[in-house]
Structure formats: C-alpha cells, structure tokens
Amino acid sequence: MTLAERIRRSxxxxxxxxxxxxxxxxxxxxLMLGGLLLLIxxxxxxxxxxxxxxxxxxxxxxxxxxxxxxxxxxxxxxxxERLYFTGNRDLDGGVWxxxxxEEIAAQRHPADLVVLERQRWGDFIGRLVAVEPRETxxxxxxxxPEGAWMQLQAxxxxxxxxxxxxxxxxxxxxxxxxxxxxxxxxxVEARQALEAATARVTRxxxxxxxxxxxxxxxxxxxxxxxxxxxxxxxxxxxxxxGEKLGAWTQGVWRFLSxxxxxxxxxxxxxxxxxxxxxxxxxxxxxxxxxxVLAAFYLNEVAHQGRLTRLVRIAVRNLAGVPSIxxxxxxxxxxxxxxxxxxxxxxxxxxxxxxxxxxxxxxWASLTLALLTLPVVIVATEEGLARIPDHQREGALAxxxxxxxxxxxxxxxxxxxxxxxxxxxxxxRAAGEVAPLMLVGVAKLAPQIPVDGDFPFLHLDxxxxxxxxxxxxxxxxxxxxxxxxxxxxxxxxxxxxxILVLNLTAIFxxxxxxxxxxxxxx
Amino acid sequence: xxIEGMVNPPVIDFPREASCFDIAGLSLAxxxxxxxxxxxxxxxxxxxxAFIGPSGCGKSTLLRALNRxxxxxxTVTQRGTIRFEGQDIHAPEVAVDELRRQVGMVFQMxxxxxxxxxxxxxxxxxxxxxxxxxxxxxxxxxxxxxxxxWDEVKDRLGDSAWSLSGGQQQRLVIARTLAVKPSVLLxxxxxxxxxxxxxxxxxxxxxxxxGQLTLVLVTHNMQQAARVSDYTAxxxxxxxxxxxxxxxxxxxxxxxxxxxxxxxxIA
Ligand SMILES: Nc1ncnc2c1ncn2[C@@H]1O[C@H](COP(=O)(O)OP(=O)(O)OP(=O)(O)O)[C@@H](O)[C@H]1O
Ligand SMILES: [Mg+2]
Numbered sequence: 001m002t003l004a005e006r007i008r009r010s011x012x013x014x015x016x017x018x019x020x021x022x023x024x025x026x027x028x029x030x031l032m033l034g035g036l037l038l039l040i041x042x043x044x045x046x047x048x049x050x051x052x053x054x055x056x057x058x059x060x061x062x063x064x065x066x067x068x069x070x071x072x073x074x075x076x077x078x079x080x081e082r083l084y085f086t087g088n089r090d091l092d093g094g095v096w097x098x099x100x101x102e103e104i105a106a107q108r109h110p111a112d113l114v115v116l117e118r119q120r121w122g123d124f125i126g127r128l129v130a131v132e133p134r135e136t137x138x139x140x141x142x143x144x145p146e147g148a149w150m151q152l153q154a155x156x157x158x159x160x161x162x163x164x165x166x167x168x169x170x171x172x173x174x175x176x177x178x179x180x181x182x183x184x185x186x187x188v189e190a191r192q193a194l195e196a197a198t199a200r201v202t203r204x205x206x207x208x209x210x211x212x213x214x215x216x217x218x219x220x221x222x223x224x225x226x227x228x229x230x231x232x233x234x235x236x237x238x239x240x241x242g243e244k245l246g247a248w249t250q251g252v253w254r255f256l257s258x259x260x261x262x263x264x265x266x267x268x269x270x271x272x273x274x275x276x277x278x279x280x281x282x283x284x285x286x287x288x289x290x291x292v293l294a295a296f297y298l299n300e301v302a303h304q305g306r307l308t309r310l311v312r313i314a315v316r317n318l319a320g321v322p323s324i325x326x327x328x329x330x331x332x333x334x335x336x337x338x339x340x341x342x343x344x345x346x347x348x349x350x351x352x353x354x355x356x357x358x359x360x361x362x363w364a365s366l367t368l369a370l371l372t373l374p375v376v377i378v379a380t381e382e383g384l385a386r387i388p389d390h391q392r393e394g395a396l397a398x399x400x401x402x403x404x405x406x407x408x409x410x411x412x413x414x415x416x417x418x419x420x421x422x423x424x425x426x427x428r429a430a431g432e433v434a435p436l437m438l439v440g441v442a443k444l445a446p447q448i449p450v451d452g453d454f455p456f457l458h459l460d461x462x463x464x465x466x467x468x469x470x471x472x473x474x475x476x477x478x479x480x481x482x483x484x485x486x487x488x489x490x491x492x493x494x495x496x497x498i499l500v501l502n503l504t505a506i507f508x509x510x511x512x513x514x515x516x517x518x519x520x521x
Numbered sequence: 522x523x524i525e526g527m528v529n530p531p532v533i534d535f536p537r538e539a540s541c542f543d544i545a546g547l548s549l550a551x552x553x554x555x556x557x558x559x560x561x562x563x564x565x566x567x568x569x570x571a572f573i574g575p576s577g578c579g580k581s582t583l584l585r586a587l588n589r590x591x592x593x594x595x596t597v598t599q600r601g602t603i604r605f606e607g608q609d610i611h612a613p614e615v616a617v618d619e620l621r622r623q624v625g626m627v628f629q630m631x632x633x634x635x636x637x638x639x640x641x642x643x644x645x646x647x648x649x650x651x652x653x654x655x656x657x658x659x660x661x662x663x664x665x666x667x668x669x670x671w672d673e674v675k676d677r678l679g680d681s682a683w684s685l686s687g688g689q690q691q692r693l694v695i696a697r698t699l700a701v702k703p704s705v706l707l708x709x710x711x712x713x714x715x716x717x718x719x720x721x722x723x724x725x726x727x728x729x730x731x732g733q734l735t736l737v738l739v740t741h742n743m744q745q746a747a748r749v750s751d752y753t754a755x756x757x758x759x760x761x762x763x764x765x766x767x768x769x770x771x772x773x774x775x776x777x778x779x780x781x782x783x784x785x786x787i788a
Contacts, residue, residue: 303595390632393590394694398645398701399622408644409634 037495044492047485048251050236050244053113053125055218056084056099057106065113065125065218066097067236074100085482087115087123091221095122095482111238112145116215119229119261122482126217128152131227133210152233155211159227166204173197255489260444260469269490274448275361275441275463276497280430282365283372284422290369291376291425292418298377299384300406312381319374327435330367335359335439355460359440361449362459367439368432372425379424383417384410419509426505430498433467441465443472466494532763532775538565541705541735542587547601549582549591556582558759560601569727569736571750571767573743575782579759580739581629584707587737588624589617605705622649625703629710631690633682633697638674641682641693645701660700667730668696669722688719695726705735713741724749743783747771755779 051067058064066084073080082104084097116124130144131151177194181187208228216222232254234247258268294315302308339356347355356362387410395405433441442462449461474480474487542564549557556579564570572580582591589610591597603610610620622645633641642661646652652660661678665671670692674685682693691711698706708727712720727736727749740746746753747767754764763770763779774780 388632390628390630391634393593393626393628394632394634395644396590396593396618397588397621397626397628398648398697399618400645400648401618404648408648413635 037492040488040492040495043485044489045252047489048248048255050115050234050239050247050251052109052236053115054084055108055110055113056104057108058099059103059105063218064097064099067125071101085123087125088121088217090121091217091219091223109237111235112149113218113235113237114149115234115236116213116225116230117232118225119231124215124225126215129214129216129222131155131211131213133212149235152213152227155227156230156233159208159230162204162208166201169197169201169204174201255486256493269464269466269469269493271448272464272466272469272490273493273497274450276430276466276494277501278449279361279365279368279436279463279465280426280501282361283368283429284426286365286369287372287376287425288418288422291373291421292380292414294373295377295380295384296406296410299381300410315374315377319378323371323432324434324438326367326371327438330363330370330435330439331359334363334366339363359438359442359462360460361440361463364436364440364463367435368429371432371435372429375424375428376418376421379421380414380418383414383420386417387413416509419505423502423505423509426501427498430501431467431494433465433471436465436468441468443468443476466490466497470494532765533562533761538568540564541566541606542737543602543604543607545602545604547583547586547599547603549579549586549597549599551594552596556759557586560756560759560761562754562761562764564735564737565752566735567732568751569731569738569749571746571753572737572739572756573741573746573753573782574756574762576741578756580756581709582759583756584626584709584737584739587705587707588621588626590621590626592617622701623703624705624707625698625701626707627691627694627698627709627711629713631687631694631714633685633690633693635681635683637679638682638685638693639678642697642700644697649701664696664700665693667699667726668692669726670696686719688715688722691715691719691723692726695723699730703734705737706730708736708738710739710741712745720745743771743785755782757782 053065053067056064056066064084064086066086069083069085071080071082080101081098082101084099085095086092086097087095089095112127113125114128118124128145128148130148174194174197177190177197180190181194184190205228209226211227213225213227213230214222215225236244236247239247255268256273257270259271260269261267298308298312298315302311335358339354339358339360342356343354391409391413392405395409396402400408440462442464444464449458449463470487470490473483473490540563544563545561547557547560548555560583572583574580585591586599586603587605587610591599605620605624608615634644636644639661642664643657646657646660662671662675665674670689673689674680674693682690685693691714695706695708695711712723715723724745727738730736731751738746738750750767752765753767753770755762755770757778763774763776765775770779771783774783
C-alpha cells in the first residue's frame, strides 16, 4: 500500500470515530451537568410554590388536610400509598401522613383552608374561625371565615410594621445605649433613655401579643394561636396562578433575605449568603498580593536554578493537598497559635472566653487564602512566562530599572493571568466546606460579621456559610424530610453565588484586558 | 567551507574619526558556546556604521553587548572592554539604566508595549520625570515626527499601539527610543519585517538622524548597507573579518571572502 493510499483510506474512518466519540462525551457531560442543575433547581425552587391543600376523606370517615408530596407503591405490591404534608405538629405530634390511595374516599380542595407559617410548631393547616382580642373568654360566635381571613391579613400587615419598628428601636437606640452604659455605668441620662426605650419595646410586644386566632383543624380540634407567632398566612386553594407566582416570589425573597429559624430547618439563609461572599472576598484580597508577589519572585527575580525549580514543583503539589489538611493547619497555627497569642496580648480582659483564639472570619479567610495560594501563583507564573522577553528588553533599553520594568510593563501585562488565578481561587474557595468547619464556620451566627458597631467588620466573629448550611440542614435537623427542599434550595444558591462571584472576576478580567487589543505582536 | 579570514587578523581600514564606541578584545559566550571572539573595533561618532555577516555570526550579540543587555542573562560570560565615549561601560560607577538611555536600541521585531501610542512614546519620558504635561506632549510630537509617523497617528494617539501595522510599529519603537534623546541608536535589522515602502521610510529616517546621532545598523540587506551606512564591518563566526568605509568595502573589498559574501556567493 502506498503512503498516499493509506492516508486516503484511514483518514475519514478515524476522524469520524474520533469526532463522534468527542462530541458524545461532550454531550454526555453537558447532559449530566444540566441534569444536576435541573434537579436542584426544581426541588429547591418548587418548595416555595404554594401547593394546593387537599381535604381528604377516608373510607372510615376520618378527615385530613394536607399537601400531597409524592406517591409510592405499597411494600406488598397491593396498590399505592401517598405522602401528605399535614403540618399541625402541636396537635398530631407529626407533620407527615402516609395514606393508602384505596382508602381515600374523596378529595376536595376547599378554598377556605389556610396555611399558617408559625415561629413554633411549624406550619398549621386547617380553618381559621375567628380573630379575637386575647382575653375574650366567650366562645366564638357565628363563624365568618371570610371576615376573619380579611381581618387576619390586616393584622398581619400591622404586625409586620410593629416588628420592624421594634427591630429599628432595638438596633438604633437600645443597643448603642447599652454599650454606652457598659463603658460608663454612672451615666444617668443614658440609663433613663434606655429604660424608656425598653418600656416602649415592652408596650409594643404587648400590643403584638394582644390578638389571638381561633383555629380549627379539619379533624375538629379547636385552639387559640397568638398572632405574634404567625409569620405568614395563605389560602393556596383560593389563589390564582398569578397570586401563587406572587407568593412564590415572596417566598424566594424571604428565603434570601431572612435568617434561619427552627434550628436551620426553616427560614432563610441571608447570613449564610453574606458570610460566604464576605469570606470569599476577604480570601481574594489576602491571596492576590501574596500569590502575585510569590509568582513575580519565582519568575522574574529568583536565579533560575535547581532550587527555584524545586520550589516551583512544591508549589504545584501544594495545590493537591486535601483541603481538610489546610483546615488542621489553620486550626493549629492561626487559631491556637496566632489567635491565642493575640488574646494573651490584647484581649486579656475577656479571657478565658477567646476573642481571636477561636475560629472566626479572619482565620477562615486566611486558611482558604493559603489553600488557594498555589492556584494564584501557578496562573500568574504562566502569565509571566507568556510575556515575551522583548517586552522586558524594550523597557530596559529605554533606561528603565528592573523594578520600573516589572511594575510598568510586566505587571500590567500579567493582570489578565492574575485575574484568571483569582477566578480559579474563588471557584475553589467558595465551594470549600471541610476546612471551614475547623476554623470558623458556625451552625448559627445570627449576627452577621458586618454592622454599625466599631470596627464595623468583625473579623473575630464566627460566620455562616452556604456549604456548611447545606450539610447542617440535611443531617442535623429533627425532620430531615421537611428540610430537604431547603437543602436543595441552598445548594442551588451556593451554585449561583459561586457563579456570580466568578462572573464578577471574569468581567473584571475582560474589562482590564480589553483596554488594548491583546493580540501579541 | 574553509575560511582563511578566520585565522588571519582582520583587515581594518579604520576611519580617522572621533570614536563613540571603542571595543577591545571582546569575547562573549552563551554558556559553553562562544558567540564573539576577540573582537576589536571602533564605532565612529555621528556616523552610520553597518554590521553585516551571515546569520548567527554574532551581530545581534555584539549590538546587545553595547548597552549591556546581556547583564540579564546569567549564562553569558564576557571578556574584553567596551568604552563608550571613553568610559568603560562595565566600570562599577556606570549606572546601567543611564547607559541604556544614552544607547537606545531598536529590536529586530517591533516590540511596542500594550499601551496607547502616546503612552509608548512617553514611556521613557515618564521614567525620567521632570517634564510638565505640555513639555511631554511636545517631545512626543517631535519624536513621532522625527520617526516619520506623526502624520499617520496624530489623530489616534490614544489607540492601542498594537493596532498599528508592522511598519508603523517599528517606527513607533524608533520614536519611543528617540524621545529619551539618546546619543546612540542601535538598530537590529529594523526593516527585516517590513515592506519596501516602510523600509525606505526607515532608511530616510536613518539618514536624517545621522548628523546628531551615532547609528549602528545590523542588516542582511547589502543594498541597504550600501545605501545608508558610512562604514561597514563584516563579521563571520564571531570574528571581525573586514572593516572599511562602505564605499571601499562594497566596491573594492580587500578579501575575497568579503567579496564572496557581498556578491552573494556565501549564504
Ligand atoms: N540566548 C542565547 N543563548 C544561547 N545561544 C545564543 C543566544 N543568542 C544567540 N545565541 C547564539 O549565538 C550566536 C550568535 O547569535 P546572534 O543572535 O548574535 O546572531 P546574528 O548574527 O544576530 O544572527 P541573525 O542575523 O540571524 O540575527 C548564534 O550561534 C546563536 O545560536
Ligand atoms: Mg540577530
């Protein structure tokens, strides 16, 4: 066979198979990625959709109200059973009910069923009988569900305003006053002001506790519910799609903007979002200068001998060290070592309760900065190596010193590579959970690390993190089943936060890079 | 190919002119590979001196030795002396950045910085400092004019230098070098990547500069050497073979060897 023949024969076959294989694996990867995102998006976001409430009548005459969750075949293969979320933990002791489908005699969706989100005991599902002042003892008269529902909505709106007013008062008046008193216990004026403010809060709280709801489950149990423990109320069966969409938006917004409740099994994740983003930004601020300086030293200053090569290999290998090892290092060196020393020197008054000698925002950021240092060094070094020598020589030939050459020509040209390094670092750091558990992440840190108190950014505070929140919600609640949608929603959010952080860095790089056409001459 | 010129001492018809560079016994090696061997020659002040010779004979190496660019390369070893206006450039009291400002260099490949046209030309000026904005603007305009580029770029000084054509980039690099007012301009095949028209522009530029500057030109183009230079040195395998006024060298070379090269009988 001549060479030409061989080429003609083998070419199309190989290329075809190779191309199909490559395209196939790309498609498969994309499909898996898409499936993953779709799963967490559907399960996470679906949770906020106000599901309609079914009133189920069983063959034996029992009645039950709940939201259908899913259906499975019975273990013996005889028919199917359906899971309902029924709420009312205070009445029934549980919130779930498995019902065999055959035993369901009828299922309706009456418009007057309400779902109340409460601070304690979780959701209530049932009927609203009346809205009353607290101390009326007489049995509720003629029930007027429509009227009561209107009244409830009005009261909830009032309650919201009251809550806000109370929070503002606490934040802006009471806390600063209390701090002033701490520093200066004899300040009569401050003490009086504080007492007045506290009295106002007490009055407002009393006003909030004034109203009670009379509720009735579909099984007929009637009880009183203080209004101030009700967070939200809805009648999903009476809602149009538009209203449901509104409620969904509101639910998502509350998830994003509020703090967690009920041991993280309900409520929102705002402190965790904030903690994650803040920690990643601090980490970037710490890792960039160190990484860039190290890369400059290795590539531009150090004698390119065996030692430098060795250091370079070591740095590349550091990127492969398991992250938990960095956590252990951070705990030993930053928290106990440096933090403990800082406490001894500067925070002796508050010992034995540690200030910096325990996990916190600063130590977590530093640990992750260390973890991502190799990534930044390697990316920057690669960028530096790509800068042609004649650019450096051009600067020197104009009388630039080495330092001027590095800062004015090499550094600006290395910026895109540096930012690539930071992007990779952010991507790695934002998803890291294991080391954080050792050096500062908290299950619940209601105080976010930034506030109006000097020094505004509290590096010693513990913080919440979306990744850890996923873990905690999924495994540490008492009702994992109920928390599952939140796990998915939080996971989705983590992906989105990382995406946004990355896009920011990419935008930055593009913005910096496109000032001059970066096609090397 | 036997080269008798290598063993014989070089034929030097040295100009009776004030010298700018005085090179004596210069040998240079990259690691174990010698690139220059025992080079002795003088570069006259305010004239154009051309270095010619086959590829790899050490022309660029010699040029880079003149402004100490080899300092950067740790593998380079060097012997002999180079005097610039009587001063040994390797003497400890010589500030290398000042030397490099005085001895400007234009490289084989145009190497504008990734900045605007204006910033490229102002680069050296900003390093020195001490100029007001107005003064700097004036110098930039003058340098671009001297490099015959002003008319082409005066309306787009803020554009990226990398958006210019190769020929324009090379002239920009010359302008950038001229802006710091060097007394010597080293040109390493400045026209090798350029079209004939850009080449002519650069040659005109060289001619117009030679009254005020000492120019050293490396070129593979015999016509170019003949057209613009006053003196020509022929190098081969790191040694000086023949050095004479350009007219003499091209019309009446002393060595058959030189003649062969000039007439294209040796690659
Ligand atoms: N950085 C370097 N490291 C090692 N050897 C080098 C280096 N630069 C040049 N050389 C060698 O030194 C010799 C002279 O090179 P030089 O670049 O001075 O030649 P040249 O005359 O400029 O050639 P050309 O006309 O092709 O540009 C060549 O043999 C080359 O291989
Ligand atoms: Mg060369």
